[in-house]
Amino acid sequence: MVRAAAIPDRFRWHPDARLIGPEGREAAPVPAGASAIIAESPCGAAVAAALARAACGLPFRIGAPDLAPPEAGARPRSRPVFETLTSGSMGVPRRIRRSQRSWWASFLVNQRLFGIGPGVRVAVPGRMVHSLSLYGALEGACLGAEVHLLAGLRPDAQVAALLARKVAVLYATPAQLRLIAEAGGQRLPDLRVVLVGGSKLDVLLRAALAVLAPAAEVREFYGAAEASFITLTDAGSAEGSVGRPYPGVQVEIRAADGAVLAPGGLGEVWVRSPYLCDRYAGGRGMPALRRAGWLSVGEMGWMERGELFLAGRIGRMLTVADQNVFPEEIEAFLAALPGVRRVAVLPRADLMRGHVLVAVVQGDPAQEAAILRAARARLGALKAPKAVIWRADWPELASGKADLARIAAEAGL
Numbered sequence: 001m002v003r004a005a006a007i008p009d010r011f012r013w014h015p016d017a018r019l020i021g022p023e024g025r026e027a028a029p030v031p032a033g034a035s036a037i038i039a040e041s042p043c044g045a046a047v048a049a050a051l052a053r054a055a056c057g058l059p060f061r062i063g064a065p066d067l068a069p070p071e072a073g074a075r076p077r078s079r080p081v082f083e084t085l086t087s088g089s090m091g092v093p094r095r096i097r098r099s100q101r102s103w104w105a106s107f108l109v110n111q112r113l114f115g116i117g118p119g120v121r122v123a124v125p126g127r128m129v130h131s132l133s134l135y136g137a138l139e140g141a142c143l144g145a146e147v148h149l150l151a152g153l154r155p156d157a158q159v160a161a162l163l164a165r166k167v168a169v170l171y172a173t174p175a176q177l178r179l180i181a182e183a184g185g186q187r188l189p190d191l192r193v194v195l196v197g198g199s200k201l202d203v204l205l206r207a208a209l210a211v212l213a214p215a216a217e218v219r220e221f222y223g224a225a226e227a228s229f230i231t232l233t234d235a236g237s238a239e240g241s242v243g244r245p246y247p248g249v250q251v252e253i254r255a256a257d258g259a260v261l262a263p264g265g266l267g268e269v270w271v272r273s274p275y276l277c278d279r280y281a282g283g284r285g286m287p288a289l290r291r292a293g294w295l296s297v298g299e300m301g302w303m304e305r306g307e308l309f310l311a312g313r314i315g316r317m318l319t320v321a322d323q324n325v326f327p328e329e330i331e332a333f334l335a336a337l338p339g340v341r342r343v344a345v346l347p348r349a350d351l352m353r354g355h356v357l358v359a360v361v362q363g364d365p366a367q368e369a370a371i372l373r374a375a376r377a378r379l380g381a382l383k384a385p386k387a388v389i390w391r392a393d394w395p396e397l398a399s400g401k402a403d404l405a406r407i408a409a410e411a412g413l
Contacts, residue, residue, distance in 0.1 A: 007274075008104050008142075009079050011054035016118035016144035019044045019137075022153045022161070032056045036069040043149040046128045047137045054080060054100055061085070063129035067095060068282060083281050084131040086225035095281035096131070096225050105274045106229050107139045109247050113232075114193050114219075116169060118144035121190075123167040125150045125158050125176045131225045132197050136171030145169075155183035166190040170216075173198035174205060175396060178341075181208035191216040197223060198401060200242065200310075202335040221246065222308065224297045228275035231308045241307040249273040252294070253303055261302070266311060269299045300326065320382045321353040330375070330383055334359055337374055339367025342394045344402050345385060346413045359385035360411050362394045 019027040027044030032052040040046050040063045053060040059070040061083035070083040079099045086094050110116055122140040124147065126133030133151070140147035148165055150158045158179075162170070163186050170191060172180070177196065191213040201209075201220055209218055220233040222242035230251065233243035245251050252260050253267040261267045272294045300317065301310040312326025319325065327345040334343045341363040347355040359371070368388050375384040389411045395403035 007101055007108065009099075009101050010057060011051055011100050011104070011138055011142050013048075013051045013055070014118070014142055014144035017141045018146045019047055019141060020146065020148050020165075022150050024161075032058055036060050037065050037067075038062045039065070040128050041152070043128050043137075043151050047134075047141060047147075047149065050082070050134075050138070051141060054082065059083070061095070062134060063127075064095070070095070070097065070281060081278065084134060084225055085129055086131060096277045097279055097281040098277035102228065102275050102277065103135060103138065104142070105248070106246075107142055109229075110139060111143050113247075114169060114195070116140060116143050116145055120145045120169060121148065121165060121167045122146065122169045122171065123148040123150055123162055123165070124171050125153075125180070126171075126173065127151045132171060132173060135228075136195075155179040156185065159183045159186055159188070162188050162191065169193045169195065171195050171197075173401075174201050175199075175401070177201075177209060178205055181205065181212050184212075187211070188213045189215060194218045196220045200332065202332065204336060222310070226277045227271050227273070227295055227297055228277075230269075230271050230273075230297065238305070238307055238309075241304070241309050243308065244306050245308070246273075246275075248275070251303065251308055253301060263303050263305070266300060266302050268296055268314065269301045269308070269310070270294045270296050318347050319354045320356065323382060325355075325357070325383055327357070330357065330359075330379060330385070333378055334361070334371065334375065334385075337367070337371055339364035339371060342402065344404055344407050346404070346408050346411065348386075348413050353382075357383065357385045358387050358389060358411070358413060360389045360391060360407050360413075362391055365390045 013029050021042055021044035027048045030048045030052050033049055036059050038046050038049045038060055046062050050060050057080040059072050059081050061070045064085055079101050081097055081099050084096045086096055122145045124133045124136040128134050137147055148167060150161055168190055192215060194216045221229055222231045223229045229246040230249055231243040232246045237243050250272045252270045253265055254260055254270050255267050276295050298314050299310055300312060300314055301308055312328035316327050317324055330345045331343050334340050340361055344360045345357050348358050350356045395406045397403050
């Protein structure tokens with residue numbers, strides 16, 4: 001763990017850092033602009049503008065020009081702050097206010113864990129309005145890496161850029177990695193670390209990554225925009241876990257009455273760390289989420305042998321015949337079946353059971369009967385989807401997560 005006194009308060013452009021945009025042109029440092037809201041495109045200019053304001057202690061946010069601008073700290077000696085954006089799969093965008101120091105703390109941890117620094121080539125395929133993409137770009141720039149911003153390129157062009165630019169470290173979500181893997185055609189021998197956040201890798205995608213980047217160590221991290229890093233997997237992680245607590249993080253599983261549960265007990269996941277955000281911006285606090293320095297991330301899970309296992313989000317939990325069901329568990333099983341490319345499990349109201357489940361799937365409709373049989377055999381009659389709805393496209397939020405609200409509406413659920 002890094003000593004608190006050694007953690008910088010401001011993002012600064014490291015003298016060895018380089019920012020290279022999708023087209024291969026290098027972005028240069030710029031003076032701090034007058035506006036706290038920074039246009040997300042071009043992405044190299046956006047990151048350069050963010051670094052300029054940060055170095056002056058000024059607040060900033062990339063994207064969401066229709067929302068109110070971020071404000072500086074209220075107290076004269078407040079640490080410099082900035083905003084990121086998040087939206088849950090069924091929610092609306094929220095502005096998250098956090099100190100620059102809260103990200104710097106994990107920059108220094110990742111410098112040690114993954115060797116990010118001068119001479120290392122880091123790539124980020126996502127847009128800078130997504131907190132994971134912005135994190136990867138700012139971390140690389142502050143630590144002196146050569147950062148390649150690939151947002152806006154087609155997946156096959158991203159693969160070509162990763163190969164030609166000899167990228168060693170990649171920050172991406174499973175949705176982004178799936179598109180890159182499906183573009184195919186070339187292997188990436190220089191890729192040595194793939195840092196995966198946003199959701200869990202499925203078995204098929206993990207296998208595809210092993211072919212695409214045979215020398216790469218794939219490290220999944222579980223986190224949230226409000227909490228940043230929570231856990232991190234390694235080669236020894238148990239099947240289905242999201243890893244052990246990230247350095248500096250404490251995790252507790254609590255019952256509804258707040259009691260801390262023993263290993264194996266299913267409850268709400270609470271986190272304490274130096275990486276937590278301050279609050280939601282725009283005057284919105286976190287009274288239901290935060291208690292005495294601990295933050296609830298809105299998930300249910302359990303600890304086992306020091307590793308965290310997730311059941312699903314509290315907001316998605318539903319009842320089927322008086323039993324609590326987490327759609328994420330069913331989605332994980334279905335995603336590993338032949339013919340399934342993307343899947344969302346959603347409820348349909350039912351007079352007898354309260355709800356029944358329906359699987360909305362992108363993939364091969366010829367596999368429908370086999371998918372339903374496998375689900376009944378593995379999950380049982382209550383949890384198995386009663387029907388499959390196929391769709392050719394897959395709506396996504398800016399974060400790369402499935403747009404569950406749109407998927408449900410268009411499926412009539």
